[in-house]
Amino acid sequence: MxxxxxxxxxxxxxxxxxxxxxxxxxxxxxxxxxxxxxxxxxxxxxxxxxxxxxxxxxxxxxxxxxxxxxxxxxxxxxxxxxxxxxxxxxxxxxxxxxxxxxxxxxxxxxxxxxxxxxxxxxxxxxxxxxxxxxxxxxxxxxxxxxxxxxxxxxxxxxxxxxxxxxxxxxxxxxxxxxxxxxxxxxxxxxxxxxxxxxxxxxxxxxxxxxxxxxxxxxxxxxxxxxxxxxxxxxxNPVHPYTKMLLESVPTLDRKWKPSEEIFKVEGDVTSFKGGCKYYSRCPFRKDVCREFDGKLSEVEENHWAACILFGGD
Ligand SMILES: Nc1ncnc2c1ncn2[C@@H]1O[C@H](COP(=O)(O)OP(=O)(O)OP(=O)(O)O)[C@@H](O)[C@H]1O
Ligand code: SF4
Ligand SMILES: [Mg+2]
Incomplete structure (x- = not known):
């Protein structure tokens, strides 16, 4: 359509x-x-x-x-x-x-x-x-x-x-x-x-x-x-940003508590030109992410993500 x-x-x-x-x-x-x-x-x-x-x-x-x-x-x-x-x-x-x-x-x-x-x-x-x-x-x-x-x-x-x-x-x-x-x-x-x-x-x-x-x-x-x-x-969310968004959804069965793994970002968080746009906020980032082209890769049938950890180059 x-x-x-x-x-x-x-x-x-x-x-x-x-x-x-x-x-x-x-x-x-x-x-x-x-x-x-x-x-x-x-x-x-x-x-x-x-x-x-x-x-x-x-x-x-x-x-x-x-x-x-x-x-x-x-x-x-x-x-x-x-x-x-x-x-x-x-x-x-x-x-x-x-x-x-x-x-x-x-x-x-x-x-x-x-x-x-x-x-x-x-x-x-x-x-x-x-x-x-x-x-x-x-x-x-x-x-x-x-x-x-x-x-x-x-x-x-x-x-x-x-x-x-x-x-x-x-x-x-x-x-x-x-x-x-x-x-x-x-x-x-x-x-x-x-x-x-x-x-x-x-x-x-x-x-x-x-x-x-x-x-x-x-x-x-x-x-x-x-x-x-x-x-x-x-x-089955795979991108750290999606995971963070999902963690942020309030539900009735729990009080809010941040998940350390998803939210905690250590070290230099200054942004830079090029590479993964989520780098400065990503708890899983690596140096190689600065070279990532941001292209989507297939995770499974009808499901794609743009993260170097999941099949990106
Ligand atoms: N007419 C405009 N001139 C200049 N920049 C604009 C204009 N409209 C939007 N932008 C910028 O483009 C980006 C995307 O804006 P957009 O309105 O599409 O976001 P959004 O995802 O709909 O946000 P929200 O959830 O707040 O509605 C923002 O950085 C915004 O400041
Ligand atoms: S490419 Fe690297 S910085 Fe970007 S979301 Fe994936 S792990 Fe995080
Ligand atoms: Mg809008």
């Missing part, structure tokens, strides 16, 4: 001769039809940049993105956005507070679909129901009369009305309370199963990624450090 090939995005710093910020650094992965891929990593690791590149909100510095086998820049905007849509963290920012919620649907019909009114509103009601909303609780209301969870579901329904096949969901549940989070996650899972919707689920929360995704991609400073079947990445 979506294929990302050697994608790089360097943001200009605006200072001549200073280079730029490498937000995404030679990233390749694929999202298949009816698959949920979670993109996980700490703040600034490049997750949103990848989402924006897929949504054509920014242009890549290098590399290509394909949708249904065709490079995304070759689609006309209307054709592309009929298929690929995004939902973001703050649902309130997607609505204009002075208009009723209906307006986001009206605009869809005006600019994208041009269906007869009765057919269109029938579709809206159907989509609202498929995300667990009663159309009467949504239509005719102002955004401030609805909860964050209702607004987020309304935005997902909007993507469904459009008939999108691929959804970029960037931290869409971070602002919701715990029980609403699970509801929205379940809706995404149901849409994948019933309609074959493909989703890039961007999150910094590993447990949410585990709950919902088929494939997990772990990013660190613009690069993929580990990816593969979610079960394999979580049950």
């Amino acid at each position: 979506i294929k990302i090939e050697n994608l790089t995005k360097i943001y200009s710093t605006g200072v001549v001769g200073r280079g730029g910020i490498v937000a995404v650094d030679d990233v390749s992965f694929e999202i298949k039809t009816g698959e949920i891929v979670s993109l996980v990593g700490e703040s600034g690791s490049g997750k949103t940049t990848i989402g924006k590149l897929i949504l054509r909100l920014i242009k890549p510095t290098k590399g290509k993105i394909y949708f249904a086998g065709r490079e995304i820049s070759r689609y006309k905007p209307l054709e592309y956005y009929r298929n690929v849509q995004g939902v973001f963290q703050d649902p309130f920012s997607s609505f204009n507070p002075i208009y009723k919620v209906d307006r986001i649907f009206e605009n869809v019909n005006r600019y994208l679909l041009n269906l007869p009114k009765s057919e269109f509103w029938g579709k809206v009601e159907e989509s609202l129901k498929s995300v667990g909303l009663n159309p009467r609780d949504v239509l005719g209301k102002y955004p401030h009369q609805m909860s964050g969870g209702q607004l987020q579901r309304t935005l997902i329904a909007r993507a469904l009305v459009i008939g999108a096949k691929f959804l970029v969901a960037d931290e869409i549940i971070s602002m919701l309370d715990a029980s609403t989070r699970v509801d929205v996650l379940n809706i995404l899972g149901d849409l994948r199963d019933s309609m074959g919707l493909s989703i890039l689920f961007v999150t910094h929360d590993l447990s949410l990624g585990y709950y919902i995704s088929d494939t997990t991609v772990i990013m660190y400073r613009g690069s993929i450090v580990e990816m593969g079947d979610t079960e394999k990445v979580f049950k």
Whole structure:
């Protein structure tokens, strides 16, 4: 469905001769039809940049993105956005507070679909129901009369009305309370199963990624450090960064206690140019890691990691 090939995005710093910020650094992965891929990593690791590149909100510095086998820049905007849509963290920012919620649907019909009114509103009601909303609780209301969870579901329904096949969901549940989070996650899972919707689920929360995704991609400073079947990445993590992230997930059955092996870094922790990006934070680092090219190697079927300890050169 979506294929990302050697994608790089360097943001200009605006200072001549200073280079730029490498937000995404030679990233390749694929999202298949009816698959949920979670993109996980700490703040600034490049997750949103990848989402924006897929949504054509920014242009890549290098590399290509394909949708249904065709490079995304070759689609006309209307054709592309009929298929690929995004939902973001703050649902309130997607609505204009002075208009009723209906307006986001009206605009869809005006600019994208041009269906007869009765057919269109029938579709809206159907989509609202498929995300667990009663159309009467949504239509005719102002955004401030609805909860964050209702607004987020309304935005997902909007993507469904459009008939999108691929959804970029960037931290869409971070602002919701715990029980609403699970509801929205379940809706995404149901849409994948019933309609074959493909989703890039961007999150910094590993447990949410585990709950919902088929494939997990772990990013660190613009690069993929580990990816593969979610079960394999979580049950058999091999990259020290993934291990550290997993150790950091709070669980109800234990009080927080750092694992010495994963967190303790001794000696010089100054960073350097080249080599493994995780070097300065890695408890397992060796001199040879300074020469590591950061390429992914296969750990097992459908599971790759970029660490010299696990098959790198
Ligand atoms: N418009 C921009 N101009 C310059 N630098 C940017 C711009 N947008 C993002 N960056 C930088 O690119 C890097 C990646 O940012 P990005 O927003 O993709 O990270 P993220 O993984 O989504 O983080 P978060 O979890 O905080 O949302 C960061 O270093 C960020 O400061
Ligand atoms: S390559 Fe070396 S520094 Fe990098 S994660 Fe692996 S062990 Fe750590
Ligand atoms: Mg982000």
